[in-house]
Amino acid sequence: MKAKRSLDPKKLVVTALLAGLAYVLNSFVHFPAMAPFQHFVDVIAAVLLGPWYGFASALICGILRMMSGRTIQAVTGAIFGPILGGLVYRKTHNLYLVFAAEVFGTGVIGALSSYPFMKYLYGVDLPHWYYFVPFYTPAAIVGAGMGLALLLVLQKAGVLQQMVHRINGQ
Incomplete structure (x- = not known):
């Protein structure tokens, strides 16, 4: 029988802090159709x-x-990247693959999942099912590149693994 997992308070706090950070940064630094x-x-x-x-x-x-x-689109453009990136990091611990997973998760999966919502729920007349891909992908590349750069600096300083272990209680 498998033990029931409970929510980890440290992870919940970091989750809330990162959500707040993303919200604040996206509120103050805004580009048309890009986050x-x-x-x-x-x-x-x-x-x-x-x-x-x-x-x-x-x-x-x-x-x-x-x-x-x-x-x-604020939800559909954001949720697939961290799922895919987190799964990739869990298997490989390769930061560059996390970058690629975020770009693919957002630039392709998030963009394609936004189409039916915008077309049928919001009634936006969109010419193609892949309409959002060219808009989401550059934002994902720029943002994921900044995240990768920060993680590489933390890794080079020798603190990234300590942070991961402390947050995950290892």
Whole structure:
């Protein structure tokens, strides 16, 4: 029989802090149709928290952004990257693959999942099912690149693994 898992208070606090950081950064630094700081935080959350708490962080930020007037794209464009990045990091511990997973998760999966919501729920006339891919991918590359750069600096300083171990209680 498998033991029931409970929520980890340290991970919950870091999840909330990263969600708040993403929300604040996206509120103050805004580009038309781009939220690169969401992807910056997603890469960090994928490594520090793993796929499911990273997902929760992105979801919380996306919901806050929707409450501030953004569309459902604030959620669909954010949640797939940290899930995929967290799963990749869990298997490989390769930061460059986490970057690639965030870009693919957002730039392709998030973009494609946004199409039906925007077309059928919001009634936006969109020409193609892949319409959002060219918009999401550059933002994901820029943001995930910033997150990768920070993680590489932390790794080179020898503190990244300590942070991961402390947050995950290892």
